[in-house]
Amino acid sequence: MSFSIETYNLTRIFKSKQSGRINIVKALDNVNLKVSKGELFGLLGPNGAGKTTLIKILCTLLFPTSGKAYVNGYDILKDTSKIREIINVASGGETPGYGILTVKENLWFFSQLYGIPNRIAKERINKLLEIVDLKDKTNERLNKLSSGMKQKLNIARSLLNDPQILFLDEPTLGLDVISAHQIREYIKFWIKEKENRTVFLTTHYMAEAEELCDRVAIIDEGKIVACDTPENLKKMVSKGSSFEIEIAYINDEKINLLKSLKGIMALSFNHKIDENLTIIKIIVENESIISDVISMILSLKSKVISLKKIEPTLETVFMSLVGKGLEND
Ligand SMILES: Nc1ncnc2c1ncn2[C@@H]1O[C@H](COP(=O)(O)OP(=O)(O)OP(=O)(O)O)[C@@H](O)[C@H]1O
Ligand SMILES: [Mg+2]
Structure with a gap:
């Protein structure tokens, strides 16, 4: 070759x-x-x-x-x-x-x-x-x-x-x-x-x-x-479950608190300031941790707008390898 x-x-x-x-x-x-x-x-x-x-x-x-x-x-x-x-x-x-x-x-x-x-x-x-x-x-x-x-x-x-x-x-x-x-x-x-x-x-x-x-x-x-290959990379993250959660805006300091919750393997976020929203993608060790995530979001004086499970993408692969999203320092 x-x-x-x-x-x-x-x-x-x-x-x-x-x-x-x-x-x-x-x-x-x-x-x-x-x-x-x-x-x-x-x-x-x-x-x-x-x-x-x-x-x-x-x-x-x-x-x-x-x-x-x-x-x-x-x-x-x-x-x-x-x-x-x-x-x-x-x-x-x-x-x-x-x-x-x-x-x-x-x-x-x-x-x-x-x-x-x-x-x-x-x-x-x-x-x-x-x-x-x-x-x-x-x-x-x-x-x-x-x-x-x-x-x-x-x-x-x-x-x-x-x-x-x-x-x-x-x-x-x-x-x-x-x-x-x-x-x-x-x-x-x-x-x-x-x-x-x-x-x-x-x-x-x-x-x-x-x-x-x-x-x-x-x-x-x-x-x-x-x-x-993208397919094989995505298989690598099959260990955790990935979720996208849309919540009322929270600042980066609060996001760091959320990140430190036990069982979260990786977290990335995106703010939509105009709409007063923060979109969080997380990979968790198992799905039961989601209830802790929601409790914490509420205790941080935010609220959950939507929550959905997402299939592995290259983004979740990147998150699981690097521990953060591509855009988040
Ligand atoms: N000429 C230079 N002198 C000093 N540091 C440099 C120079 N060129 C690049 N760097 C540093 O090397 C690192 C890698 O830079 P590089 O431009 O290769 O990144 P990149 O992945 O292309 O980033 P981007 O997505 O922003 O284009 C950075 O920390 C950058 O600041
Ligand atoms: Mg470049």
């Missing part, structure tokens, strides 16, 4: 000065991953987990502090130009070119940077504009595009050199539901269009990882805490 991506104890430490003190962050901590050719692989983790750092290292834009990594068998330290020929990268929220150039001019400009012959470049640009549904924006200036359109152009640009391995760093970050859905559809289409294409994407949207990825690695504070 030949791998698209392999990492061996990959570690990256950042040292920065903060008000005169040296701050050391282990952005990646002995990361070991193997991604097969043809795989749509997802790296799921909260803000600051190390996702972008890993993508930058694999794209040869950043050196690791220690460890090894290979892309299609090429060493990221020694074979940078070979790797750059066969990969490309698109990051969510990034402006995909020059604002005063049109969509087509931008793609043309990048095709020239990649050294693509004129005829092939023209054909490819037309095809890509169709694929990402930007045909009617061909002659629109980049700075007139919506953020969804910019991201579609970003993806089109990253496909110009017909990469074998596509790195996508938060490809649907900040997009509306429809644009995000379209982008996910292009990704699925692209990987199937030709054999042995690989996608390595990062996300902090659970549903995205679950919908798109053949396998998902969960990363937290630079460490890979689990790596498997």
Whole structure:
């Protein structure tokens, strides 16, 4: 089996000065991953987990502090130009070119940077504009595009050199539901269009990882805490029972009290301030603990609006591994 991506104890430490003190962050901590050719692989983790750092290292834009990594068998330290020929990268929220150039001019400009012959470049640009549904924006200036359109152009640009391995760093970050859905559809289409294409994407949207990825690695504070298919990851949490409870708003201090209740394996929460609600997801050791949870909610001067049992999702997997939700620090 030949791998698209392999990492061996990959570690990256950042040292920065903060008000005169040296701050050391282990952005990646002995990361070991193997991604097969043809795989749509997802790296799921909260803000600051190390996702972008890993993508930058694999794209040869950043050196690791220690460890090894290979892309299609090429060493990221020694074979940078070979790797750059066969990969490309698109990051969510990034402006995909020059604002005063049109969509087509931008793609043309990048095709020239990649050294693509004129005829092939023209054909490819037309095809890509169709694929990402930007045909009617061909002659629109980049700075007139919506953020969804910019991201579609970003993806089109990253496909110009017909990469074998596509790195996508938060490809649907900040997009509306429809644009995000379209982008996910292009990704699925692209990987199937030709054999042995690989996608390595990062996300902090659970549903995205679950919908798109053949396998998902969960990363937290630079460490890979689990790596498997979404189905197998979900089986891992079958030990506990998961519930979603909607209650009248309570502050974070009270949530911490609730979290400390015996029998709660993990808890994540979301406030809906406008509606005066807090939505709690919990994994409990056994279902009988729910009555203690409800008593405590009442003693915290809140009330239960709704309560339902939920099936394991990647979110509950993440909670059970890390002990908190993706969005909760
Ligand atoms: N150039 C840098 N200098 C110092 N620290 C850095 C640098 N780049 C990243 N870090 C730190 O490394 C850690 C990992 O950052 P990284 O950007 O890889 O996280 P991430 O998972 O991509 O987060 P996000 O979801 O917010 O994009 C963070 O603590 C971050 O502050
Ligand atoms: Mg990032």
